[in-house]
Amino acid sequence: MRGTVSRVVSIGLMLAIIFTVGSCSKPEQAAKDVELSMFQLKVEIKDAIDGYAAKYSAATPGVTMKVETLGGGGDYGGALKAKSQAGQMPDIFVIEGLGGYNIWKDYIADLSGESWVKDTDLAMKVDGKVVGFPVAIEGYGLAYNADILSKAGIDPASLTTRAAYEKAFATLASKKVELGIDAPVAMAASVAGGMWWVAAQHNLACYWGGGLAFDDTSVIDKALKGELDEARFAQYAKYLQLLFKYADQNILLNGSYDDQVGSFAQGKTAFLHQGNWVDPNLKQLGVTFKIGYAPHAFLDTEEKGLYLFAPSWYCVNSKSPNAAAAKAFLTAMATTPDGHDYMVNKAGMIPAFKSVTLKPAGQLSQALMAANAKGGNYGVFFGMLPDGAGQNVFGPIFDLFAQNQKNLDRFIDDMKKAVAGLPKM
Amino acid sequence: MKRNRAVNILFTFPCVFAFTMIILIPFFYGLFYSMTDWNGVSEDIHFIGFKNFRYLFSSPDFLYSFLITIGYTAINIVLVNVVSFMLSLIVTSRIRFRNFYRAGFFIPYLIGGIVLGYIWQFIFNNALTAIGDSLSIQALQVSFLSKPGTVIWIMSVVNTWQYAGYIMLIYVASIQSIPASLMEAAAVDGANYITRVFKILIPMMANAFTISLFLTLTTSFKQFDMNLTLTNGGPATRFMEMPVKASQLLAMNIFSTATANRMAEAQAKAVVLFVALVVVALIQVSMNKKKEVEM
Numbered sequence: 001m002r003g004t005v006s007r008v009v010s011i012g013l014m015l016a017i018i019f020t021v022g023s024c025s026k027p028e029q030a031a032k033d034v035e036l037s038m039f040q041l042k043v044e045i046k047d048a049i050d051g052y053a054a055k056y057s058a059a060t061p062g063v064t065m066k067v068e069t070l071g072g073g074g075d076y077g078g079a080l081k082a083k084s085q086a087g088q089m090p091d092i093f094v095i096e097g098l099g100g101y102n103i104w105k106d107y108i109a110d111l112s113g114e115s116w117v118k119d120t121d122l123a124m125k126v127d128g129k130v131v132g133f134p135v136a137i138e139g140y141g142l143a144y145n146a147d148i149l150s151k152a153g154i155d156p157a158s159l160t161t162r163a164a165y166e167k168a169f170a171t172l173a174s175k176k177v178e179l180g181i182d183a184p185v186a187m188a189a190s191v192a193g194g195m196w197w198v199a200a201q202h203n204l205a206c207y208w209g210g211g212l213a214f215d216d217t218s219v220i221d222k223a224l225k226g227e228l229d230e231a232r233f234a235q236y237a238k239y240l241q242l243l244f245k246y247a248d249q250n251i252l253l254n255g256s257y258d259d260q261v262g263s264f265a266q267g268k269t270a271f272l273h274q275g276n277w278v279d280p281n282l283k284q285l286g287v288t289f290k291i292g293y294a295p296h297a298f299l300d301t302e303e304k305g306l307y308l309f310a311p312s313w314y315c316v317n318s319k320s321p322n323a324a325a326a327k328a329f330l331t332a333m334a335t336t337p338d339g340h341d342y343m344v345n346k347a348g349m350i351p352a353f354k355s356v357t358l359k360p361a362g363q364l365s366q367a368l369m370a371a372n373a374k375g376g377n378y379g380v381f382f383g384m385l386p387d388g389a390g391q392n393v394f395g396p397i398f399d400l401f402a403q404n405q406k407n408l409d410r411f412i413d414d415m416k417k418a419v420a421g422l423p424k425m
Numbered sequence: 426m427k428r429n430r431a432v433n434i435l436f437t438f439p440c441v442f443a444f445t446m447i448i449l450i451p452f453f454y455g456l457f458y459s460m461t462d463w464n465g466v467s468e469d470i471h472f473i474g475f476k477n478f479r480y481l482f483s484s485p486d487f488l489y490s491f492l493i494t495i496g497y498t499a500i501n502i503v504l505v506n507v508v509s510f511m512l513s514l515i516v517t518s519r520i521r522f523r524n525f526y527r528a529g530f531f532i533p534y535l536i537g538g539i540v541l542g543y544i545w546q547f548i549f550n551n552a553l554t555a556i557g558d559s560l561s562i563q564a565l566q567v568s569f570l571s572k573p574g575t576v577i578w579i580m581s582v583v584n585t586w587q588y589a590g591y592i593m594l595i596y597v598a599s600i601q602s603i604p605a606s607l608m609e610a611a612a613v614d615g616a617n618y619i620t621r622v623f624k625i626l627i628p629m630m631a632n633a634f635t636i637s638l639f640l641t642l643t644t645s646f647k648q649f650d651m652n653l654t655l656t657n658g659g660p661a662t663r664f665m666e667m668p669v670k671a672s673q674l675l676a677m678n679i680f681s682t683a684t685a686n687r688m689a690e691a692q693a694k695a696v697v698l699f700v701a702l703v704v705v706a707l708i709q710v711s712m713n714k715k716k717e718v719e720m
Binding site: 077107191392396397400403 | 550658660667669
């Protein structure tokens, strides 16, 4: 008797559990208000964008904006795929280039008619259609510590050719003790430290776009067909070899992002190969010295521009019923004073919109903004490469060259083979 | 009896349900996707047969990962089992504080692979190189993690440090289940300690070896988390005239293929990993089983 009772009770409990689990996944009643969802990958602006979303929700009756952030070490692409498979595709999401566009094109709405399109040069366009809202301008050159350079008697304005760099690096290397530096350059190329992108993505971008007009993609177009411009690449390889030779070897072969940026912030290196996104890190590390950007001048001829690009774009989910409200949110970000305040003052980004008059606080961001106003800069096109080309193909090649720096011909050979393999990827 | 059967079914249902939903169905989906050109999102999926598999066996990075995984597994099986067997002998002897040692050796197993990878990365990249610099020992000045030749060994050392305590417990349990009379009889007959270990202890523990070898084999073959945080696949090395990542084990190779949106190719690699693992594990278990004795 007793056994039967407990059996019945346990079965009952089990069924209860099964049914509660089942009922959890029932959709909630559709709210009257529009609930917009955004999924983005810049961890460093999480608080700023949450704040702006709350402000926007309060100011816009009938719309509630929710932002979810996953990035840094997180696998944003994987998470977005999981969301789409689960039928929870956000209204606004992020892509990082043509590779992302090709994956998500079924979900990407046409934004050509939006009012902010005329206000920017960096909107993502495919076949003449605007498909992405530029999140920010990012960019880089070779950042220098002005104090160390002036102590060594080097004028940063003179650094416009490879020969000038060679001379400057040699001078710095000969005065290491007196300047208190470990090495002239903080450069990173290691797969192990997760820093392949500095060399194999950002530095290689000099070869794709350096010295050409801002939207000239001829070199990378050729590469996508499997062809390397050998004369040009030979000059580039010599420049890379120079950077490797005068780099702090431990940071180059092993270092993490923190090692690289930390060494520059402590005045242990005079140059840093990083973009303006290090501004907040440098502030955190208490940097007080003056910083500027010199161009990556790898050609035999003079180069004076910096490399500017939009690293990512917001896309509107075309399959969402809230697409119109999502477009309105992006337009407000680009056109209202609140939106400008959020992008520049709260998130510390350089907006890609010309009508924004606010100035960012970081020294490198200011240098980029000045360069942008002056013009004559170069485009960054690694986003046009097939997915995984940077990490899985070029990354190991650059790492290997950093290990065997004397072997220039081998490096050029490896790259020739890798580029020849691009069309098949 | 009929009622009992209903109860049986009800009680196994949650387990069978979960197993079907989480293991079985995804497994067959996976087999299907490995023969398509799926990118993870597109609804436009084409069946391409064994093209992915043919591509795999001609791509140097995958072949290298496969070989290096076999090497890593072989090193691990020997290292982990030798170390943990010796530890188990120590903590079952009359040594003082043996319970303290048991707990101590086991603790590394409780640290997650991610954290552990970062800790050891710091030790190899920063601590050891700093010691090398201050004492001017040249061998230590360049991190072991940045030498393509040593990196797999270093990973095995770290894995042994983590895993030996766990395997040790299996050996300890097995040693304690052997009747003391057997060892005493051998001692009376004049067998010394070494002889007793090799002639009595080890043959009596054969089932413990089966399970320990199986565990070390499968965990090494599937190693991922520590691989990702300790070495991230680096440094680069050259294989079949192509630059590849020197410490990228199979699981990580699959991961980086998948995160590059080459889902079908990654799935094909996962199928290869599955088949290899099943074959190797079956051979190992059947060979070990032959050596087991009934008590």
